[in-house]
Amino acid sequence: MSSSGIIDISTLIEEGMPQYPGQQPVNLDKAKTIESGGAAESLLTIHSHAGTHIDAPSHFILNGKTIDQIEPSKLVGLCRVIDLSGIDNLEIQVSDLSSTEIKTRDRILFKTKNSLGDRRDFENFISVSEEVARFLVDRGIVLVGTDFFGIEKRRNPGHPVHTAFLEKDIVIVEGLDLSKVEGGEYEIMCMPIKIKGADAAPARVFLKKI
Numbered sequence: 001m002s003s004s005g006i007i008d009i010s011t012l013i014e015e016g017m018p019q020y021p022g023q024q025p026v027n028l029d030k031a032k033t034i035e036s037g038g039a040a041e042s043l044l045t046i047h048s049h050a051g052t053h054i055d056a057p058s059h060f061i062l063n064g065k066t067i068d069q070i071e072p073s074k075l076v077g078l079c080r081v082i083d084l085s086g087i088d089n090l091e092i093q094v095s096d097l098s099s100t101e102i103k104t105r106d107r108i109l110f111k112t113k114n115s116l117g118d119r120r121d122f123e124n125f126i127s128v129s130e131e132v133a134r135f136l137v138d139r140g141i142v143l144v145g146t147d148f149f150g151i152e153k154r155r156n157p158g159h160p161v162h163t164a165f166l167e168k169d170i171v172i173v174e175g176l177d178l179s180k181v182e183g184g185e186y187e188i189m190c191m192p193i194k195i196k197g198a199d200a201a202p203a204r205v206f207l208k209k210i
Contacts, residue, residue, distance in 0.1 A: 083183030145173035
């Protein structure tokens, strides 16, 4: 945490970083150097869903909003980190949220064992169940975030978790690093790259303890 109380919860973008299977790897080339061209410039190749990123509705919803159309007010404001790092099941269940009050327009981030474990294990990560997705949708949240590069289990037919959130224009933030974050209330600042027509975009995300 910085002296200002701001916590950077973004995954570092670098070559060789963990990425969802099938994604084109991150590549950073020197386009120009100070020695040869008078200024340093780089060419970055990156998948739209690499690292910490935001899923737009168009990721799974036909004619859904793209990343540049997301309502900015959903990306900044009060946020709650729910610490579920003690659960052992691979999917978060509604019963895991029994002691947490979820309110309309809440922004919810889930901290799980993913934050402290192997973020290259794409078979055994903690994910959000369809029941929890429906539970949160019914309560009218505006943003949900997770500490793995996918919010639902791999090879989930029909992608019901993504679909439940995105068809209601609920912002999904994936790939957060919550390893140094305690459960509690924060202010969140979530800033995706503004790319016209994109289904997702890398984002820089900060928390500030209230």
